[in-house]
Amino acid sequence: MGELSITLEELAQLAERWAAGHDGQRGALPSRIIDRLREPLARAWLNPEVVDAAEAYTFELHGAKIPPSTRKRPPPTPSRGRCQLLLVTKSKETLSILRPAFVLPVDWRPSKESGDSSLRLPRGLASFAEQVLRDVEVKGLSLHLPKEFEEAGVDLSGLEFGYESAWAALAAGAIIFDTQGPRSDVMATAAWRADADQSEKGLINRVEGVQEKLTAAAEVGGKIVFLPRENVADVEDWKDKNPGIGIGIKICFLSNAVTKPRAAVGELLQSLGIPPSQAAGDPFEDRCKYHEQMANEEADDYYRRELLAEACERLRRSTGDLNVCRLAFIASKSLAVPLLLASLFNPHHVLVLHDGNIDKSKLERLTDAIKAIGRDESAGPRGVQVVLCDKDRLVPDVARHVQDFEASTSGKLLVDLTTGYRAFNLALLESAPPDALKAFIHSPQKKDRPGAGQEELQFFPRRVEAPSPVTD
Amino acid sequence: MHASHADGHEGFLYGSGDEESRQTLQSRAAEILSEVAGADSVLKKELLPEVFPVEAAVACGYCRLYGGDPPEFPFPEWLAMPAANRLQVLIEESSADAENLPAAWDAALPDEAEDLVASLLFARMDAWAAFETLDAAVEAGGDEALRERIEICQDTLANFDRVLWDRLAFVSTLAETQLLVNWRLSLAAPYRVPLPWWLNGTVEEAAVAVDRSIAVLKREIFGPPRAVPPTPTLPLPVAGPIRGRVQQIYAAAADGAASSSSLTPLYHWRSPNGSITARLHSPIGGPQVKLGTLLMEFYASNESTPHVLRGCMAVLGGQAAPIEWQTAGGAEVAKAEFPSAAIFDESAPELVVFPDADPWKLERV
Numbered sequence: 001m002g003e004l005s006i007t008l009e010e011l012a013q014l015a016e017r018w019a020a021g022h023d024g025q026r027g028a029l030p031s032r033i034i035d036r037l038r039e040p041l042a043r044a045w046l047n048p049e050v051v052d053a054a055e056a057y058t059f060e061l062h063g064a065k066i067p068p069s070t071r072k073r074p075p076p077t078p079s080r081g082r083c084q085l086l087l088v089t090k091s092k093e094t095l096s097i098l099r100p101a102f103v104l105p106v107d108w109r110p111s112k113e114s115g116d117s118s119l120r121l122p123r124g125l126a127s128f129a130e131q132v133l134r135d136v137e138v139k140g141l142s143l144h145l146p147k148e149f150e151e152a153g154v155d156l157s158g159l160e161f162g163y164e165s166a167w168a169a170l171a172a173g174a175i176i177f178d179t180q181g182p183r184s185d186v187m188a189t190a191a192w193r194a195d196a197d198q199s200e201k202g203l204i205n206r207v208e209g210v211q212e213k214l215t216a217a218a219e220v221g222g223k224i225v226f227l228p229r230e231n232v233a234d235v236e237d238w239k240d241k242n243p244g245i246g247i248g249i250k251i252c253f254l255s256n257a258v259t260k261p262r263a264a265v266g267e268l269l270q271s272l273g274i275p276p277s278q279a280a281g282d283p284f285e286d287r288c289k290y291h292e293q294m295a296n297e298e299a300d301d302y303y304r305r306e307l308l309a310e311a312c313e314r315l316r317r318s319t320g321d322l323n324v325c326r327l328a329f330i331a332s333k334s335l336a337v338p339l340l341l342a343s344l345f346n347p348h349h350v351l352v353l354h355d356g357n358i359d360k361s362k363l364e365r366l367t368d369a370i371k372a373i374g375r376d377e378s379a380g381p382r383g384v385q386v387v388l389c390d391k392d393r394l395v396p397d398v399a400r401h402v403q404d405f406e407a408s409t410s411g412k413l414l415v416d417l418t419t420g421y422r423a424f425n426l427a428l429l430e431s432a433p434p435d436a437l438k439a440f441i442h443s444p445q446k447k448d449r450p451g452a453g454q455e456e457l458q459f460f461p462r463r464v465e466a467p468s469p470v471t472d
Numbered sequence: 473m474h475a476s477h478a479d480g481h482e483g484f485l486y487g488s489g490d491e492e493s494r495q496t497l498q499s500r501a502a503e504i505l506s507e508v509a510g511a512d513s514v515l516k517k518e519l520l521p522e523v524f525p526v527e528a529a530v531a532c533g534y535c536r537l538y539g540g541d542p543p544e545f546p547f548p549e550w551l552a553m554p555a556a557n558r559l560q561v562l563i564e565e566s567s568a569d570a571e572n573l574p575a576a577w578d579a580a581l582p583d584e585a586e587d588l589v590a591s592l593l594f595a596r597m598d599a600w601a602a603f604e605t606l607d608a609a610v611e612a613g614g615d616e617a618l619r620e621r622i623e624i625c626q627d628t629l630a631n632f633d634r635v636l637w638d639r640l641a642f643v644s645t646l647a648e649t650q651l652l653v654n655w656r657l658s659l660a661a662p663y664r665v666p667l668p669w670w671l672n673g674t675v676e677e678a679a680v681a682v683d684r685s686i687a688v689l690k691r692e693i694f695g696p697p698r699a700v701p702p703t704p705t706l707p708l709p710v711a712g713p714i715r716g717r718v719q720q721i722y723a724a725a726a727d728g729a730a731s732s733s734s735l736t737p738l739y740h741w742r743s744p745n746g747s748i749t750a751r752l753h754s755p756i757g758g759p760q761v762k763l764g765t766l767l768m769e770f771y772a773s774n775e776s777t778p779h780v781l782r783g784c785m786a787v788l789g790g791q792a793a794p795i796e797w798q799t800a801g802g803a804e805v806a807k808a809e810f811p812s813a814a815i816f817d818e819s820a821p822e823l824v825v826f827p828d829a830d831p832w833k834l835e836r837v
Binding site: 025028042053054058062 | 733734735736737740753755756758762767769798800801803804805807
């Protein structure tokens with residue numbers, strides 16, 4: 001415990017003196033309380049009456065007009081490695097000067113050795129932080145009070161809080177450490193319980209003081225708060241009691257299914273701007289769900305990076321080997337379908353048709369992507385022909401291009417009819433040679449693109465499956 | 473020449489400025505005036521002891537300075553002229569004493585040396601009191617001759633001040649006595665703002681400057697003090713960023729921009745005996761900022777008001793400010809207001825509170 005650390009006994013004494021004072025007769029006591037806690041912590045944790053009284057006292061001392069009260073707590077500031085911990089005030093004796101719960105910012109910082117966390121943290125938090133790092137398998141970090149707290153001399157080493165609920169926030173903060181400026185309005189309070197049978201797995205566990213924490217989060221402008229699913233009833237109760245406060249805050253629940261620690265905070269990470277990834281072990285379904293919500297510009301890259309391989313594999317299982325050597329399709333804004341088909345069939349030659357409405361740079365990006373996707377270096381580059389079709393003469397123009405493609409290449413052709421508008425599709429269908437496979441990707445449409453993970457390859461007209469041989 | 477000594481009092485008569493002292497003063501003034509009034513014939517008036525009129529003027533003046541009512545006001549005109557005449561002589565004598573102070577100081581024993589300086593400041597206080605009486609007499613309709621006499625007297629007094637100023641290093645030895653504190657405490661509110669130069673911190677600032685000069689001289693003669701391994705402590709506030717904070721608030725105020733007010737003090741000091749803490753406030757932000765001034769607050773460890781500091785003078789970074797009393801938050805608060813130059817020195821500023829004069833310890837708490 002540091003020489004300047006505040007203790008529970010001291011806080012209780014200050015609270016007692018505060019309670020003994022009468023309105024406006026407390027003199028410098030509010031200032032003394034703020035001095036003792038130090039301003040950044042005081043503004044976060046003290047009851048607004050105390051801060052107001054200290055401000056009023058200071059202004060009166062300066063002979064200045066007392067400003068109107070600013071009861072709102074300062075909003076948390078984003079910073080690399082910062083976690084917003086929702087902590088509950090333990091001792092009831094201190095509640096006349098302290099809020100029932102408050103947001104304590106702490107920072108993960110790079111560290112050469114484990115156990116390097118700050119000595120000014122509340123007692124026990126540093127060792128808990130080490131445990132969290134082990135849970136999420138992150139190394140080279142240690143936990144500290146924010147710089148502004150350190151510079152102000154905040155020392156919490158004489159105090160103890162319940163830390164189990166800080167698990168989710170600390171875990172997410174450690175995982176996203178390399179991301180600059182995570183959101184400061186996304187908060188979490190959830191404990192972790194390691195599964196006795198599976199050493200690497202466990203589940204999100206319920207926490208205490210949810211209602212006080214939700215109020216504290218709302219007061220500092222928290223927009224999203226993640227809670228254990230087991231605390232649903234507390235949330236309902238809080239909403240009933242605080243109809244006004246609850247409006248601006250979105251409450252999300254962390255699943256209580258047995259899983260790995262990283263996956264347990266997956267949705268929290270997404271809210272913090274970290275997409276789920278295959279490398280981190282996030283489930284395919286979570287990645288598909290994330291893809292659904294993405295803006296079009298980013299969705300293609302994400303699809304290609306995080307979903308394509310598995311989507312392709314699933315599709316391959318249902319389509320079997322069709323021996324497709326050539327692919328023809330109409331260029332569109334989304335790269336997903338062409339990439340999926342190119343990846344699925346690995347054709348040697350590709351014909352890309354467009355009517356001039358598609359952006360040139362997008363077309364180039366599409367061409368480059370198609371050339372490379374799923375292509376083994378030893379097989380050489382995939383031949384991609386990009387052709388412009390006259391909108392006013394679509395049918396003959398498309399037919400001419402397809403014939404040229406047919407003439408210049410060989411092998412089974414698959415004509416994709418998923419993308420493009422109806423007239424363009426009809427022109428392509430009309431132009432397709434009789435022996436070509438005419439197919440389209442069917443899936444529920446999300447934001448003008450196929451829903452990732454739900455793709456099905458369908459043929460036009462429907463292929464009639466050969467009847468199974470009768471054995472008896 | 474001062475009234476207390478003339479009466480044979482040892483020490484300081486008007487120390488506490490309380491009701492009892494004011495009554496003593498009034499009685500003293502009344503006593504002198506009744507003796508004067510007893511000499512009711514013109515002839516007898518001429519035979520009055522020379523000292524009586526000026527003593528009466530001084531006694532009545534103190535009544536006013538210390539917040540009491542003089543027994544006779546305005547001062548009788550027929551007494552004013554002899555008082556002014558005698559005052560002129562007394563000030564001239566005091567000026568001569570001040571001129572001769574270095575030689576007298578060298579010749580005196582240590583205790584006597586302090587008395588020599590004190591008697592000069594007593595004379596200056598008496599002169600202030602006498603002028604309060606005489607000025608009031610002129611304003612109440614004194615004749616032209618009296619006005620001219622008083623103007624001459626004031627020129628003599630200005631010369632006395634100049635000589636005293638030249639002897640400031642000697643006068644500053646009184647900063648560590650209770651004398652200046654008592655005078656400040658005794659003054660009635662209208663006379664506290666502004667304080668006269670020997671009570672407004674000038675003497676204490678000179679004392680700090682003399683101490684610094686002596687320290688420099690010692691270093692030149694004996695070399696730097698032997699290095700003592702520092703006790704490991706928490707880092708003290710760094711002067712640069714603190715000055716930056718203040719300048720930022722001033723700059724924002726000068727630009728008319730709103731800046732948030734900080735409740736974090738710029739510095740904390742602890743008194744030598746550890747019982748009192750001084751806290752230098754950040755200027756309050758926004759349009760209400762007092763450009764160029766910083767407020768220091770004193771509080772006792774047990775949150776009680778540090779009454780022991782009443783009338784004391786705080787010197788921060790070589791700049792003096794009287795410790796005053798104010799009500800804030802429904803309680804009495806001791807505070808001092810410094811020019812911001814007090815913290816614009818290169819290093820963290822040193823705080824000394826007179827008359828104790830031991831430096832306070834700069835710390836984080």
